[in-house]
Amino acid sequence: xxxxxxxxxxxxxxxxxxxxxxxxxxxxxxxxxxxxxxxxxxxxxxxxxxxxxxxxxxxxxxxxxxxxxxxxxxxxxxxxxxxxxxxxxxxxxxxxxxxxxxxxxxxxxxxxxxxxxxxxxxxxxxxxxxxxxxxxxxxxxxxxxxxxxxxxxxxxxxxxxxxxxxxxxxxxxxxxxxxxxxxxxxxxxxxxxxxxxxxxxxxxxxxxxxxxxxxxxxxxxxxxxxxxxxxxxxxxxxxxxxxxxxxxxxxxxxxxxxxxxxxxxxxxxxxxxxxxxxxxxxxxxxxxxxxxxxxxxxxxxxxxxxxxxxxxxxxxxxxxxxxxxxxxxxxxxxxxxxxxxxxxxxxxxxxxxxxxxxxxxxxxxxxxxxxxxxxxxxxxxxxxxxxxxxxxxxxxxxxxxxxxxxxxxxxxxxxxxx
Amino acid sequence: xxxxxxxxxxxxxxxxxxxxxxxxxxxxxxxxxxxxxxxxxxxxxxxxxxxxxxxxxxxxxxxxxxxxxxxxxxxxxxxxxxxxxxxxxxxxxxxxxxxxxxxxxxxxxxxxxxxxxxxxxxxxxxxxxxxxxxxxxxxxxxxxxxxxxxxxxxxxxxxxxxxxxxxxxxxxxxxxxxxxxxxxxxxxxxxxxxxxxxxxxxxxxxxxxxxxxxxxxxxxxxxxxxxxxxxxxxxxxxxxxxxxxxxxxxxxxxxxxxxxxxxxxxxxxxxxxxxxxxxxxxxxxxxxxxxxxxxxxxxxxxxxxxxxxxxxxxxxxxxxxxxxxxxxxxxxxxxxxxxxxxxxxxxxxxxxxxxxxxxxxxxxxxxxxxxxxxxxxxxxxxxxxxxxxxxxxxxxxxxxxxxxxxxxxxxxxxxxxxxxxxxxxxxxxxxxxxxxxxxxxxxxxxxxxxxxxxxxxxxxxxxxxxxxxxxxxxxxxx
Ligand SMILES: Cc1cc2nc3c(=O)[nH]c(=O)nc-3n(C[C@@H](O)[C@@H](O)[C@H](O)COP(=O)(O)OP(=O)(O)OC[C@H]3O[C@@H](n4cnc5c(N)ncnc54)[C@H](O)[C@@H]3O)c2cc1C
Ligand SMILES: Cc1cc2nc3c(=O)[nH]c(=O)nc-3n(C[C@H](O)[C@H](O)[C@H](O)COP(=O)(O)OP(=O)(O)OC[C@H]3O[C@@H](n4cnc5c(N)ncnc54)[C@H](O)[C@@H]3O)c2cc1C
Numbered sequence: 042x043x044x045x046x047x048x049x050x051x052x053x054x055x056x057x058x059x060x061x062x063x064x065x066x067x068x069x070x071x072x073x074x075x076x077x078x079x080x081x082x083x084x085x086x087x088x089x090x091x092x093x094x095x096x097x098x099x100x101x102x103x104x105x106x107x108x109x110x111x112x113x114x115x116x117x118x119x120x121x122x123x124x125x126x127x128x129x130x131x132x133x134x135x136x137x138x139x140x141x142x143x144x145x146x147x148x149x150x151x152x153x154x155x156x157x158x159x160x161x162x163x164x165x166x167x168x169x170x171x172x173x174x175x176x177x178x179x180x181x182x183x184x185x186x187x188x189x190x191x192x193x194x195x196x197x198x199x200x201x202x203x204x205x206x207x208x209x210x211x212x213x214x215x216x217x218x219x220x221x222x223x224x225x226x227x228x229x230x231x232x233x234x235x236x237x238x239x240x241x242x243x244x245x246x247x248x249x250x251x252x253x254x255x256x257x258x259x260x261x262x263x264x265x266x267x268x269x270x271x272x273x274x275x276x277x278x279x280x281x282x283x284x285x286x287x288x289x290x291x292x293x294x295x296x297x298x299x300x301x302x303x304x305x306x307x308x309x310x311x312x313x314x315x316x317x318x319x320x321x322x323x324x325x326x327x328x329x330x331x332x333x334x335x336x337x338x339x340x341x342x343x344x345x346x347x348x349x350x351x352x353x354x355x356x357x358x359x360x361x362x363x364x365x366x367x368x369x370x371x372x373x374x375x376x377x378x379x380x381x382x383x384x385x386x387x388x389x390x391x392x393x394x395x396x397x398x399x400x401x402x403x404x405x406x407x408x409x410x411x412x413x414x415x416x417x418x419x420x421x422x423x424x425x426x427x428x429x430x431x432x433x434x435x436x437x438x439x440x441x442x443x444x445x446x447x448x449x450x451x452x453x454x455x456x457x458x459x
Numbered sequence: 460x461x462x463x464x465x466x467x468x469x470x471x472x473x474x475x476x477x478x479x480x481x482x483x484x485x486x487x488x489x490x491x492x493x494x495x496x497x498x499x500x501x502x503x504x505x506x507x508x509x510x511x512x513x514x515x516x517x518x519x520x521x522x523x524x525x526x527x528x529x530x531x532x533x534x535x536x537x538x539x540x541x542x543x544x545x546x547x548x549x550x551x552x553x554x555x556x557x558x559x560x561x562x563x564x565x566x567x568x569x570x571x572x573x574x575x576x577x578x579x580x581x582x583x584x585x586x587x588x589x590x591x592x593x594x595x596x597x598x599x600x601x602x603x604x605x606x607x608x609x610x611x612x613x614x615x616x617x618x619x620x621x622x623x624x625x626x627x628x629x630x631x632x633x634x635x636x637x638x639x640x641x642x643x644x645x646x647x648x649x650x651x652x653x654x655x656x657x658x659x660x661x662x663x664x665x666x667x668x669x670x671x672x673x674x675x676x677x678x679x680x681x682x683x684x685x686x687x688x689x690x691x692x693x694x695x696x697x698x699x700x701x702x703x704x705x706x707x708x709x710x711x712x713x714x715x716x717x718x719x720x721x722x723x724x725x726x727x728x729x730x731x732x733x734x735x736x737x738x739x740x741x742x743x744x745x746x747x748x749x750x751x752x753x754x755x756x757x758x759x760x761x762x763x764x765x766x767x768x769x770x771x772x773x774x775x776x777x778x779x780x781x782x783x784x785x786x787x788x789x790x791x792x793x794x795x796x797x798x799x800x801x802x803x804x805x806x807x808x809x810x811x812x813x814x815x816x817x818x819x820x821x822x823x824x825x826x827x828x829x830x831x832x833x834x835x836x837x838x839x840x841x842x843x844x845x846x847x848x849x850x851x852x853x854x855x856x857x858x859x860x861x862x863x864x865x866x867x868x869x870x871x872x873x874x875x876x877x878x879x880x881x882x883x884x885x886x887x888x889x890x891x892x893x894x895x896x897x898x899x900x901x902x903x904x905x906x907x908x909x910x911x912x913x914x915x916x917x918x919x920x921x922x923x924x925x926x927x928x929x930x931x932x933x934x935x936x937x
Binding site for chain 2 (some may be wrong): 074126140141168176180193194196217259262300302305388
């Protein structure tokens with residue numbers, strides 16, 4: 042098998058990438074391991090998707106359907122129930138696929154977009170002490186069991202971490218008759234969207250314990266009890282603040298991590314912060330012809346931004362494939378400055394700078410008001426004021442080519458306005 | 460009525476069962492849990508120690524050195540993985556170097572072969588991440604690492620092939636001597652009868668002993684050991700087992716490369732009162748990180764995927780207690796088997812059968828020492844993969860991405876004679892869910908496969924023990 046562009050993953054990112062890469066000269070293939078397209082959206086049956094993209098509130102499956110419908114009569118091949126298990130870069134990309142229907146297959150492709158989504162951080166990664174009974178799982182897994190299989194995983198529930206999936210599951214499980222006793226968040230602020238705090242916790246009188254974490258788990262075979270404790274500014278539990286909850290379920294909503302573990306043969310350069318590829322503004326990695334987008338690149342809180350990023354990757358991959366001769370790159374960094382945790386893209390390629398750069402980034406501190414500063418050679422070249430800045434919400438900033446004063450590295454800073 | 464019942468399916472019970480299955484006797488191995496090897500044998504460092512540490516002249520010293528050598532045979536007979544890592548014991552100053560010399564003497568007395576010293580710099584050439592403060596290293600080339608519960612599972616599989624039987628959820632709560640045999644009363648109200656009984660109940664071995672005698676010569680003083688596990692992508696960061704100098708509390712906090720590429724960090728060692736308390740603690744985790752500094756300060760703690768703890772069956776007897784009961788003939792204790800119990804296990808089984816029981820029955824002429832497991836798909840070469848996938852298309856369905864486990868691998872793990880029908884049982888056999896995402900991704904698929912293959916409803920599939928369903932209530936929404 043041979044193709045021009047292979048898109049790994051048919052979630053929001055992969056679908057948008059495919060649509061925007063369409064060109065009469067290009068053969069495009071989407072490979073999706075599930076039996077249907079849509080990715081994580083399929084298990085998000087609540088609404089709130091698409092406010093930016095369609096100015097409407099859609100459910101996850103409805104949102105995905107808009108894209109799936111749009112793909113229908115297009116010249117795009119789709120392989121479902123098929124997993125990409127290895128990608129190697131020779132002259133072209135050599136991809137190994139596996140499926141129950143066709144066994145092992147090999148495929149060559151001129152370019153690849155990885156849109157494989159993310160996985161949820163686990164108990165082990167955050168080292169919650171205590172016993173290891175059943176009843177502890179990532180919130181997304183509980184969501185999948187409930188929304189895809191039709192089963193509740195427990196009746197008395199506590200949630201660690203105020204990530205959006207946990208918040209949404211607090212409401213969802215309450216509506217299904219479970220009792221949610223509370224949500225504990227290590228940080229002094231919530232990690233979820235404000236609207237989710239209001240609609241999923243406040244509306245159901247579910248308490249949110251900020252600066253708290255789970256410090257003990259009891260139950261030999263089945264979860265029986267958890268202890269939460271307040272933490273100090275070094276995240277050490279404060280003795281005497283223990284609160285005990287009798288629960289049969291502890292859901293973890295403690296973060297998502299890009300899922301690119303199957304693609305190690307590619308030797309993508311990775312960022313230790315996002316745990317995924319380092320890309321330039323075209324979303325190309327250090328491997329020529331390899332692009333990454335969506336939650337596989339960095340974790341997004343809104344699907345709309347995932348779709349936009351997918352679109353970008355599709356467009357730039359198309360441009361790359363249609364380009365006669367590949368220009369040398371002139372890469373400089375876009376570095377996170379004060380109060381900024383990371384910026385994507387990490388690099389700017391001055392030799393391919395034709396369009397405005399879409400910067401997505403996260404801050405390290407909550408602020409009522411602040412200003413983002415883009416700095417080049419010590420000089421502020423762009424300033425943007427913002428309100429209600431929080432680590433939980435992804436920020437965006439567009440740098441136009443004409444904003445840049447030279448071909449030097451740039452930094453993005455955040456300053457508080459008091 | 461059986462000739463032999465072995466209480467406990469840890470590595471000790473498993474290898475004893477296999478050794479007994481060579482003879483013309485009927486053997487049943489039982490365990491109180493829902494699976495083979497659920498305690499010490501699934502929560503240890505996995506090291507086949509060379510034998511440098513036990514007191515010379517003790518059973519521990521003898522059986523450790525013998526057991527270490529026997530693993531080379533087991534590797535082939537039972538198809539178990541054996542990583543020939545060798546080990547370094549490190550010293551940081553004159554005083555410790557002196558102790559290292561003494562340890563070397565002890566190793567030689569115990570019959571450990573091939574040992575030698577390296578300077579700190581020489582050791583760092585081989586293991587570049589060793590701490591700069593290390594001045595001298597004792598190298599123990601015979602140290603190896605295995606995959607402990609696979610040894611048990613394969614040993615019991617092989618014993619079953621040779622006529623033995625395994626029964627799970629068989630919790631012995633009392634034992635009576637009746638005429639010429641023993642009656643074992645189980646928690647579920649049923650009984651089992653056997654002419655001979657072997658107590659291989661790990662941390663519970665003194666409780667079993669007290670069921671038939673008033674004052675056993677040993678008492679278990681359980682000691683907990685906590686660990687971190689690094690993701691398999693840490694493979695190669697360390698290639699030797701790295702030990703500090705041993706102390707009275709044990710062999711200390713170690714760095715141990717594992718057979719699947721992961722690295723274990725730990726254990727702690729402290730006495731506990733509840734022998735089933737396998738919980739981890741904040742203090743324990745701090746202790747490990749603190750003590751690792753003496754070995755290396757280049758350990759990627761951000762690659763931790765799990766922590767766990769095991770409880771050692773340390774006894775007041777201070778050596779392995781492998782003896783016939785003083786009260787009843789035909790009842791044997793294999794007790795107080797703490798470290799190096801895993802290493803010694805094959806030698807313990809042989810010692811018990813040949814030197815304590817002194818079985819003088821004929822061997823089965825058709826005893827087959829070979830266990831041939833169905834290999835996991837990802838371990839096959841490309842040509843074999845193509846052949847297997849033709850025969851079993853479900854190998855085409857990759858279920859666990861982290862550990863590359865296919866649907867057919869899971870089906871095989873469910874249906875083998877020592878198969879299991881729980882989420883954790885499948886994790887122990889096929890490694891689905893043992894990787895980076897800890898099953899977040901594949902657990903729901905594994906659950907559905909188990910339900911389908913064992914013909915139960917999804918909400919009847921257990922996490923591990925009986926009555927531990929993952930799904931508790933069906934909803935209308937689907
Ligand atoms: C549980 C959860 C709930 C969320 N809820 C909301 C919400 O309420 N509102 C909101 O706006 N946003 C929400 N989001 C965030 C939003 O960013 C995602 O919904 C978005 O859909 C992610 O799209 P994606 O394409 O990057 O990833 P995914 O949707 O995860 O798509 C990745 C796809 O790649 C496939 N794949 C992965 N690896 C391979 C491989 N090797 N071979 C073949 N196929 C592969 C997967 O099967 C999957 O279909 C949520 C995210 C999660 C994880
Ligand atoms: C933290 C730690 C680290 C270690 N590291 C090493 C090492 O690196 N190298 C080494 O050589 N050794 C090591 N050991 C020691 C080694 O793990 C043990 O010696 C070995 O696993 C003992 O096996 P066992 O079969 O005796 O016990 P177990 O594996 O505990 O098996 C006992 C079995 O008996 C069953 N049982 C108990 N009571 C009953 C009952 N009433 N009825 C029915 N069944 C019952 C239990 O369910 C259990 O399955 C370590 C041990 C620990 C805890």
